[in-house]
Amino acid sequence: MKSYITDIQSIKKLIPHIQNLNFEYKSSKHQVNYYIENQKAISIRLPLSLAFDTNRNQIIDCEFLNYILIMIRSGIATVGYFENFENEKHIVFRAYMVRKKQGKSQIKHLKTKGKSRAGSRVRLQETLDFFEDISKRINEHFESHRIDRIGISCAETLIPYFYGTKSPLPFEKQDERIFKIPKHIQNPTYEALIDTNEFLKKGEVKFSPDGKDYLEQMNMNNDSESKKDQDDW
Incomplete structure (x- = not known):
């Protein structure tokens, strides 16, 4: 499938031309x-x-939107609070979760070899503390601000730890404010947080061959900033 990233005005221009089609909002x-x-x-x-x-x-x-972006990988995570699309607060968490020789996180290692060695126990405790710190930071934002949306990027193997902290998160998995950040984030640093926010401030149009034909008929497929192959949409 094909897709392109575009700006708000282009999205506003496109929508009226396809409103007659059947639709669903996710x-x-x-x-x-x-x-x-x-x-x-x-x-x-x-x-x-x-x-x-x-x-x-x-x-x-x-008119006004408060949201948090949560990006988590093994050993590093970033939580940012955004007020009306501008970053107001952020923090980067780091933890000793990766086995240096194998380059594999302690969580993945537990599934095969257990946690008998002292180094493994240290990494496991670091992992638990890592997610507790993330949860506490998120709770602080919810206590201080109205949060309208919650963007999350988290590896599937880490999801149980994210939602399983002793300090419960201020939202459930099914919270309607949650959306999955539609971008792979390998290293969630502060720079990645800001880049991701800029990405989310833009829109993305994806289309099948029939969709492409329809857009071309509407002359709406000519102002893309960039085009790329898209395998999963």
Whole structure:
């Protein structure tokens, strides 16, 4: 499949031309899927500054939005609080979770070799403390601010630890404010946090061959900033 990243104005220009198509909105991806002959043909990931009214099939400008971005990998994580799309607070967490020789996290190692050695026990405790610190920081943001959206990028093997802390997170897995950050983040540093926020402030249009034909008929496929192959949409 093909896709391109584009700006807010281009998304606003595109939506009215495809509103006659059947659609569904996926809150977990902040994405609207449009169908041609019951087949998904066009998908639009909306910028964070746009909301979607499913009753009226319309996009709405967000006058003000508070959100947090949570990005976690083995041994490093970043939590950022954004007020009206600008980063107000952030913190980077680091922990001794990776076995140096194998380059494998202690969590993955536990599935095969257990935790008998002293180094393994240290890494396991570091892992637990790592997620407790993340949870406490998230709770601080929720206690101090109204949070409208929650963006998460977390490896599947770490999800049970993320939601299983002694200090419970201030939201459940099914919280409607949660959306998956649609970008692979290998190293969640502060720089990656800011780059990801800029990415989320833009939109993305994905299309099948039928969707491409439809867009070309509407002359809406000519102002993309970049195009790329997309295997999974």
